[in-house]
Amino acid sequence: MVGSEFKNGDKLLRVLVVTLIFSVMNGTMFNVALPAIGEEFNLIPSQVSWIMTSYMVLYAIGSIVFGKLADKYRLKDLLTYGLIVFALGSLIGLLATEYWMIIAGRILQAAGASVLPATAMIIPIRYFSPEKRGRALGTSAIGLALGSAMGPVVAGLITSIGNWRLLFVISLLPLLTLPFFRKYLDHSKGTAGKIDFIGGGLLAAAVAFFLLAITQSSGLLFAAGIVLLVLFIIRIRTTDNPFIQPRLFRNKNYSIGLFIAFITTAMSFSLTFMSPQFLTALNHLSPSSIGFVLFPAAIASAIMGRRGGKLADERGNFTLVSIAALLIFSCFVLLSTFIGVSPYVIALILIAGNVGQTFMQIAMSNTISRTLPKEETGVGMGLLSMINFISGAIAMSLIGKLLDKGSSSFHLNPIVTNSTAYVYSNIFVVLSIVIVVAIVIYRLQFGTAKAVARANQ
Numbered sequence: 001m002v003g004s005e006f007k008n009g010d011k012l013l014r015v016l017v018v019t020l021i022f023s024v025m026n027g028t029m030f031n032v033a034l035p036a037i038g039e040e041f042n043l044i045p046s047q048v049s050w051i052m053t054s055y056m057v058l059y060a061i062g063s064i065v066f067g068k069l070a071d072k073y074r075l076k077d078l079l080t081y082g083l084i085v086f087a088l089g090s091l092i093g094l095l096a097t098e099y100w101m102i103i104a105g106r107i108l109q110a111a112g113a114s115v116l117p118a119t120a121m122i123i124p125i126r127y128f129s130p131e132k133r134g135r136a137l138g139t140s141a142i143g144l145a146l147g148s149a150m151g152p153v154v155a156g157l158i159t160s161i162g163n164w165r166l167l168f169v170i171s172l173l174p175l176l177t178l179p180f181f182r183k184y185l186d187h188s189k190g191t192a193g194k195i196d197f198i199g200g201g202l203l204a205a206a207v208a209f210f211l212l213a214i215t216q217s218s219g220l221l222f223a224a225g226i227v228l229l230v231l232f233i234i235r236i237r238t239t240d241n242p243f244i245q246p247r248l249f250r251n252k253n254y255s256i257g258l259f260i261a262f263i264t265t266a267m268s269f270s271l272t273f274m275s276p277q278f279l280t281a282l283n284h285l286s287p288s289s290i291g292f293v294l295f296p297a298a299i300a301s302a303i304m305g306r307r308g309g310k311l312a313d314e315r316g317n318f319t320l321v322s323i324a325a326l327l328i329f330s331c332f333v334l335l336s337t338f339i340g341v342s343p344y345v346i347a348l349i350l351i352a353g354n355v356g357q358t359f360m361q362i363a364m365s366n367t368i369s370r371t372l373p374k375e376e377t378g379v380g381m382g383l384l385s386m387i388n389f390i391s392g393a394i395a396m397s398l399i400g401k402l403l404d405k406g407s408s409s410f411h412l413n414p415i416v417t418n419s420t421a422y423v424y425s426n427i428f429v430v431l432s433i434v435i436v437v438a439i440v441i442y443r444l445q446f447g448t449a450k451a452v453a454r455a456n457q
Contacts, residue, residue, distance in 0.1 A: 008127065008184040008185075008186075009123070009127035009128050009136065011180075011184045012123050012127060012181070012184045012185065013123065013124075013136060013139045013140065015177050015180040015181055015184065016119065016120060016123055016140055016143065017139060017140060017142050017143035017146075018143070018177055019083075019116065019143070019174050019177045019181075020116060020120060020140060020143025020144055020147060021143045021146045021147040021150065022147065022170065022171065022173050022174045023086075023113050023116050023143075023147065023174060024143065024144055024146075024147025024148055024151060025147045025150055025151040025154065025155075025170060025171075026090075026109065026113065026151075026170070026171045027055070027059075027113075027147075027151070028147070028148060028151030028152055028155070029151045029152070029154060029155035029158075029167050029170070030051060030052065030055075030106075030155070030167065031052065031152070031155075032151075032152055032155035032156055032159060033155055033158075033159050033164040033167055034048050034051060034052070035048075036159050036164045037051065037102065037164055040164075041098075041099045041102075043099060047099065049215070050103060051102060051103065051106055053211075053212070053215050054103055054106050054107050054110070055106045055107070055109060055110045056110075056211060056215075056389070056393065057110075057207075057208050057211045057212065058107055058110035058111050058114065059110040059113065059114045059389065060114075060207055060211060060386050060389040060390065060393075061114070061204040061207050061208060061386075062110060062111055062113075062114020062115065063114050063117040063118060063382050063385035063386050063389065064203065064204075064207070064379070064382040064383055064385070064386040065114070065200060065204065065382070066078055066082065066114055066115045066117075066118040066119075066378075066382060067117075067118040067121075067122075067378045067379050067380070067381055067382015067383065067385065068195065068200065068243060068244070068378060068379040068382060069195070069378070070118050070119075070122055070378035070379075070382070071375060071376065071377070071378035071379055072195060074185070074187060074188070075119065075122060075123075075126075075185055076181060076182050076185035076186075076187075078115055078118075078119075079115055079119060079178065079181050079182075079185070080178060080181075080182065081112075081115070082111075082112045082113065082114070082115025082116070083112060083115070083174055083175050083177070083178045083181075084112065084175070084178075085108055085111050085112030086108070086109055086111075086112030086113045086171070086174060086175070087112070087171075087172050087174070087175040088108055088112070089104075089105045089106065089107065089108025089109035089110075089111070089112060089171075090105065090109060090168045090169075090171035090172045091105075091168070091172065092104055092105035092108060093105030093106065093109070093165070093167075093168040093171070094165050094168035094169060094172075096165065105168070109171065113174075117382070117385035118378060118381065118382045118385065120140045120143075120144075121365060121369070121377075121381035121382070121384070121385065122377060122378060122381060123136070123140070124136035124137045124140065124365075124369075125369050125377050125381070126377070130370060131313055132313060133313070133366055133369065134308075134309040134310065134311070134312030134313040134317070134320070134362060134363075134366050135306060135309040135310045135312075135313055136309065137309050137312075137362045137365050137366055138305045138306040138307070138308050138309020138310065138312070138362050139305065139306050139309065141301070141302075141305035141306075141308075141309070141358050141361060141362055142302045142305045142306060144358075144361075145298050145299075145301035145302035145305060145354075145358060146298070146299075146302045148298050148301075149294075149295055149298030149299055149302065152291045152294070153291050153295065154170065155167060156288050156291060158170075194241045195241075195243070196235070196236075196239055196241055196242050196243040197243075198235060198239075199232060199235045199236055199239065199242055199243030199244070200243040202228055202229075202231050202232040202235055203229075203232045203243060203244070205228045206225050206228035206229040206232055207225075207386060207390070208225075209221050209222070209224045209225035209228060210222065210225040210229075210390065211389075211390065211393055213225055214393045214394055214397045215393065215397065217397075243379075244379055244383070245376065248372075248376055248379070248380060248383075251371060251372075253371040253445065253446070254368060254371040254372060254380065256441070256445045257364065257367055257368040257371055257445075257446075258368065258383070258384060258387055259441070260364065260438055260441055260442050260445075261364045261368065261384060261387060261388060261391075262387055262388075262390075262391045263391075263434060263435075263437070263438045263441075264360045264361075264364060264435070264438055265361075265387075265388040265391040265392055265395075266391045266392065266394065266395035266434075267328060267357075267395075267431055267434065267435055267438075268357040268360070268361070268392075269391065269392035269395045269396055270395045270396075270399055270427070270431055271328075271331070271332075271350075271353050271354075271357065271431075273395070273396045273399055273400070274399060274403075274424065274427065274428075275290075275293075275294060275350060276290050276294070277403060277424075278339055278340070278421070278424045279293060279343065279346065281420075281424075282339065282340040282418070282420060282421055282424070283340065283343050283346070285343060289343070293343045293346060293347045293350070294347075294350065296347050296348075296350075296351060297347065297350040297351045297353065297354035297355075298354060300351045300354060300355050301354045301355050301357070301358040304355045304358065304359070305358050305362065308320055308323075308324075308355075308358060308359040308362050308363075309362050309366075311323075312362060312363055312366055317363045317366050317367045317446065318442070318443070318446060318447040320359050320362065320363040321359075321360065321363045321364070321367075321439065321442050321446075321447075322439065323356075323359055324356045324357070324358075324359035324360035324363060325356070325360070325435055325436070325438070325439040326356070327352045327353065327355055327356030327359065328352075328353055328356035328357065328360065328435050329432050329435050329436065330352050330356075331349055331350065331352045331353030331356060332353070332428045332429075332431045332432035332435065333428070333429075333432050334349045334352075335349055335353075335424075335425075335428045336412075336413045336416065336424075336425040336426075336428035336429045336432065337413055337415045337416055337425070339416070339418070339421045339424050339425055339428070340418045340420070340421045365381075365384070367442075367446055368380070368381070368384055369381060399427060402423065402427060403423065403424075405423070409422070410422065410426075411425055411426060412425070412426045412429040412430075413425050413426075413428075413429050
């Protein structure tokens with residue numbers, strides 16, 4: 001990478017942060033608008049859920065597909081396609097007069113927006129040297145945190161004073177960043193060979209069936225996903241140019257890194273999913289009040305993200321992972337003990353958890369990126385994005401089923417006294433144990449001097 005391209009890295013990061021803000025908002029805003037959409041089109045709950053499910057499935061598939069394509073084609077061309085398709089989907093949603101038009105719009109939105117996870121991973125890797133990569137990943141995390149914070153608030157304001165269709169206007173804004181991406185991204189192509197579209201199709205179908213099995217609680221769909229996954233494995237082991245090289249999974253550092261990321265991402269989604277649930281059930285807060293309770297934690301994550309990345313560059317990823325695990329563990333233990341108390345106290349506790357999540361995301365992305373050869377960074381980081389998405393879906397589904405069972409008659413934390421909070425407290429106790437297991441695995445694989453040298457080979 002020549003010096004001028006390194007110089008464009010900071011400019012690209014600023015454009016990326018703005019794009020990520022609106023992209024993440026697009027993923028969170030419509031949760032707030034679902035009741036209004038369902039009422040206007042007289043939809044049953046299962047129909048309403050497809051507005052989010054269709055987006056989730058296509059987004060997960062697109063993250064790995066664009067990651068693979070980025071190893072062969074110019075990133076600026078992929079972004080051009082992605083942002084235009086994203087805008088087209090937003091326009092269809094804005095003009096929607098029928099339910100199917102909303103679904104079509106959300107599918108196109110996901111097909112286009114799914115270029116961004118790969119972009120957010122690839123720009124720090126290609127445009128920053130390894131010793132500055134943590135700061136770059138921390139900067140991109142600012143966009144994720146701000147988008148998460150602003151999405152529900154903006155959606156609440158728009159749906160209360162206007163029509164939900166105006167949410168699609170906000171989703172058109174990322175298109176304005178396209179000229180800047182095309183200006184600052186280089187013209188170089190990847191070195192990957194012919195794309196195995198059959199293998200890619202098998203993987204995409206397997207992911208789709210797995211996610212649908214999770215959201216629909218269907219054993220039949222899960223079995224179909226298993227069959228497709230087996231066919232995908234056979235395909236990559238027998239074709240000359242597989243969609244994913246089998247040697248990628250034989251890379252022990254990469255595979256264990258993916259496993260740890262799966263665990264830590266599940267922890268993050270668990271906290272994100274449960275927070276509105278217990279604030280509603282135990283604190284009896286309205287949606288707008290919940291948004292204000294969650295807002296400080298998201299802002300703190302945005303403020304601390306760049307500092308976390310800088311810390312990873314200066315002190316190493318293990319230092320940042322350790323701090324992240326301590327913050328997340330403290331958050332889970334405190335919530336298991338004091339859940340149901342004043343929302344102001346909960347807001348303070350959530351700051352520790354959200355900042356810990358951001359630090360963990362930065363550290364894991366940085367760690368995994370260092371295990372990949374240059375020619376496989378796109379598909380490798382795209383696979384990480386897909387794994388994160390599947391992990392979150394599984395975590396939310398499992399916790400949702402636990403909460404559906406209602407109150408618990410026992411409590412793992414002897415200090416908690418509110419019987420209506422037992423089920424939430426117990427879940428947080430289990431999550432606190434799981435995060436300890438994750439940090440131990442990370443320490444064994446990446447935490448020692450020999451492990452660090454091995455990961456950077």
